[in-house]
Amino acid sequence: MSTTERAAESGPPGTATWAEVQADPRFRELRRRLRGFVFPMTALFLGWYLLYVLLADYAHEFMSMRVVGNITVGLVLGLLQFVSTFVITTLYVRYANRRLDPLADEIRGEIEGGGR
Amino acid sequence: MGLNVWALGGIAAVAVLTFGLGVWGSRRARTTSDFLVAGRGVSARMNAAAISGEYLSAASFLGVAGLVLKDGVDALWYPVGFTAGYLALLLFVAAPLRRSGAYTLPDFAEARLGSVRLRRLATGFVVVVGWLYLVPQLQGAGLTLATITELKPWVGAVLVAVVVVLNVVFGGMRAVTLVQAFQYWLKFTAIALPAFLLFLVFVSDRGAGQRALGEPLPPVFTQQTTVDIETDVTLQVAEPVMLQAKGEIGGQPVDGSVYWGRGQHDVSEDTRLTFPAGASAPSVVGAPADNAAWINPLGADKSLLHIYSLIFATFLGTMGLPHVLVRFYTNPNGSAARETTLYVLILLGLFYLFPTILGALSRLYVPQLLVTGKTDAAVLLLPTAMLDNWLGKGLAALTAAGAFAAFLSTSSGLVMSVAGVLSTDVLPGRVRDFRLATLIAGIAPLAAALAGATLDLSQSVGLAFATAASTFCPLLVLGIWWRGLTAPGAAAGIIVGGGLAVAATVTTMLVATAGGWVEPLLAQPAAITVPAAFVTMFVVSKLTRRRIPRDVSRTMLRMHAPDPLGFSQDREGQVGALADSNLPGEGRHRA
Numbered sequence: 001m002s003t004t005e006r007a008a009e010s011g012p013p014g015t016a017t018w019a020e021v022q023a024d025p026r027f028r029e030l031r032r033r034l035r036g037f038v039f040p041m042t043a044l045f046l047g048w049y050l051l052y053v054l055l056a057d058y059a060h061e062f063m064s065m066r067v068v069g070n071i072t073v074g075l076v077l078g079l080l081q082f083v084s085t086f087v088i089t090t091l092y093v094r095y096a097n098r099r100l101d102p103l104a105d106e107i108r109g110e111i112e113g114g115g116r
Numbered sequence: 117m118g119l120n121v122w123a124l125g126g127i128a129a130v131a132v133l134t135f136g137l138g139v140w141g142s143r144r145a146r147t148t149s150d151f152l153v154a155g156r157g158v159s160a161r162m163n164a165a166a167i168s169g170e171y172l173s174a175a176s177f178l179g180v181a182g183l184v185l186k187d188g189v190d191a192l193w194y195p196v197g198f199t200a201g202y203l204a205l206l207l208f209v210a211a212p213l214r215r216s217g218a219y220t221l222p223d224f225a226e227a228r229l230g231s232v233r234l235r236r237l238a239t240g241f242v243v244v245v246g247w248l249y250l251v252p253q254l255q256g257a258g259l260t261l262a263t264i265t266e267l268k269p270w271v272g273a274v275l276v277a278v279v280v281v282l283n284v285v286f287g288g289m290r291a292v293t294l295v296q297a298f299q300y301w302l303k304f305t306a307i308a309l310p311a312f313l314l315f316l317v318f319v320s321d322r323g324a325g326q327r328a329l330g331e332p333l334p335p336v337f338t339q340q341t342t343v344d345i346e347t348d349v350t351l352q353v354a355e356p357v358m359l360q361a362k363g364e365i366g367g368q369p370v371d372g373s374v375y376w377g378r379g380q381h382d383v384s385e386d387t388r389l390t391f392p393a394g395a396s397a398p399s400v401v402g403a404p405a406d407n408a409a410w411i412n413p414l415g416a417d418k419s420l421l422h423i424y425s426l427i428f429a430t431f432l433g434t435m436g437l438p439h440v441l442v443r444f445y446t447n448p449n450g451s452a453a454r455e456t457t458l459y460v461l462i463l464l465g466l467f468y469l470f471p472t473i474l475g476a477l478s479r480l481y482v483p484q485l486l487v488t489g490k491t492d493a494a495v496l497l498l499p500t501a502m503l504d505n506w507l508g509k510g511l512a513a514l515t516a517a518g519a520f521a522a523f524l525s526t527s528s529g530l531v532m533s534v535a536g537v538l539s540t541d542v543l544p545g546r547v548r549d550f551r552l553a554t555l556i557a558g559i560a561p562l563a564a565a566l567a568g569a570t571l572d573l574s575q576s577v578g579l580a581f582a583t584a585a586s587t588f589c590p591l592l593v594l595g596i597w598w599r600g601l602t603a604p605g606a607a608a609g610i611i612v613g614g615g616l617a618v619a620a621t622v623t624t625m626l627v628a629t630a631g632g633w634v635e636p637l638l639a640q641p642a643a644i645t646v647p648a649a650f651v652t653m654f655v656v657s658k659l660t661r662r663r664i665p666r667d668v669s670r671t672m673l674r675m676h677a678p679d680p681l682g683f684s685q686d687r688e689g690q691v692g693a694l695a696d697s698n699l700p701g702e703g704r705h706r707a
Contacts, residue, residue, distance in 0.1 A: 022673055031676055038207045049427055057420045078192055082465055085200045089461050092207060093454045101451065
């Protein structure tokens with residue numbers, strides 16, 4: 001394509017910047033926040049799925065308790081699986097927008113000297 | 117035969133519209149980079165509709181309702197898993213992968229671990245997963261056309277393959293983005309409108325002979341029903357039934373009245389069964405026999421392990437599907453990618469409500485599908501079974517058209533991705549070769565669809581998910597989150613996980629041909645193969661510690677540095693540049 005893009009391959013940021021970012025405590029904080037959200041949330045989420053199936057297999061009476069008409073506890077919990085997927089995604093999007101992006105902007109602003 | 121004309125008209129309209137949009141959009145597709153990443157100027161909503169449109173395949177449109185009809189509540193794990201897969205993709209993979217600048221799985225393998233051989237292995241599995249996923253789409257097309265006309269199943273499969281290959285050859289992905297977004301709304305309308313109207317019909321007219329879906333009794337035929345058995349089948353009878361039969365039952369020729377007590381009965385192919393109105397419907401072995409078991413979780417003959425396997429496969433497999441990943445590159449930045457995912461979950465969740473309703477209604481109105489085992493046809497047959505007038509025919513035409521939209525959109529995305537890796541990694545990369553690659557990508561699964569056994573659509577697709585979860589999920593998750601991964605470790609994990617998953621898939625297909633009963637783990641192997649792949653990758657990487665790439669720190673930093681930092685700029689530029697020059701064998705994603 002164009003020379004500008006070819007040039008970009010070896011272009012910014014230089015090696016100094018790479019090291020700088022890596023050493024920055026805020027970058028470590030950023031990674032810590034991301035991990036601190038993603039891994040526990042996944043464990044919670046998978047655990048809730050697997051627990052549901054376990055209940056279905058071993059707690060028949062509980063799961064077939066009727067809430068209204070033909071609607072059983074099992075059916076309600078099953079539908080909640082859908083809801084929980086959506087809730088967790090929403091939580092993540094909000095977390096990322098509030099706790100991750102501002103910090104990332106801060107680091108970037110400093111390193112690039114507000115440029116670009 | 118008014119139905120045929122209406123439904124065929126609907127299918128023809130979808131095919132022409134898809135092709136037309138493809139050709140119209142293709143006027144802007146000039147270079148290879150246009151074909152592959154469609155520029156990045158697509159809005160989050162449009163992109164979400166395109167992702168959902170591409171994702172909702174035959175398994176979602178026909179398969180989910182079919183499984184709800186047969187298995188009841190347990191079938192809901194498919195839509196839950198299909199949706200949750202996007203959450204896993206978002207949390208673990210989407211943003212870092214995007215920043216790595218690798219826009220296909222083989223690119224990622226090479227960029228992260230610096231091994232051309234690993235890249236080739238990944239390419240091989242992209243093709244395998246793509247083809248495994250394509251086969252049920254084409255078979256679904258065959259089933260649909262055979263259900264609404266007298267045509268043989270191969271006609272539908274060939275039709276879809278031809279339209280898709282032509283569309284991808286003449287359109288490319290820019291066109292496909294537009295087409296896919298359109299396809300979502302088409303599919304949504306084609307499933308939501310019939311579900312809504314038929315539900316109203318159900319509420320207003322409760323036939324006297326119907327049974328509530330919670331009763332511990334099997335579903336009943338509301339009117340006299342004739343069922344033609346086309347393949348040998350074993351039926352389980354939960355309540356004694358009198359019927360007329362002509363053909364062969366339990367190895368004995370019969371012609372006349374038959375009494376079936378509780379238990380199992382073998383029926384040979386080419387047998388015609390006629391059930392009187394009010395008779396209880398038998399069902400194929402393995403499905404829950406009565407309505408009370410149907411509505412309870414694990415009421416079907418499914419083991420805990422089977423459901424766990426399914427959760428693993430769908431939750432972790434989505435991130436390894438070639439046609440899904442590439443779509444995230446059409447987002448301009450990470451924040452837009454998150455927004456897109458949220459929309460995708462809304463659109464998918466909304467969609468899956470309707471096949472579930474249709475599946476439940478099918479149990480009341482088309483129980484004969486339980487006898488033939490062709491439950492995938494439920495969505496297609498329900499409208500005319502419930503409404504014997506022009507409206508029923510119209511809705512049936514709509515569902516047939518929607519089903520074709522599902523085959524066309526998913527197949528386009530898959531053929532596109534398979535052709536993409538074939539053209540960049542196997543063939544010299546020029547636009548003409550991309551067209552040749554498209555042809556290869558479409559013809560091979562067509563041959564398999566025509567020759568292979570037909571499983572339930574959702575089950576076949578589940579096997580493609582299992583293969584993706586056993587190969588690319590560990591590669592991506594460990595590659596992104598663990599510095600210690602090495603090329604030999606990754607390769608060993610992919611070979612072990614993928615090999616086991618493919619072996620299970622092939623066995624399932626062969627055993628299904630023989631009509632036998634399949635072990636749950638062969639039918640859905642992910643609970644074994646995914647951990648096996650992870651453990652192998654970890655152990656072999658530990659043993660080959662010397663092979664950790666020297667630039668691992670830089671690669672990891674690039675992937676985990678915040679998006680707006682601009683570290684991904686060089687790769688973005690590179691992608692554009694290389695897509696044009698595209699020389700094979702260059703270590704082109706090495707900065």
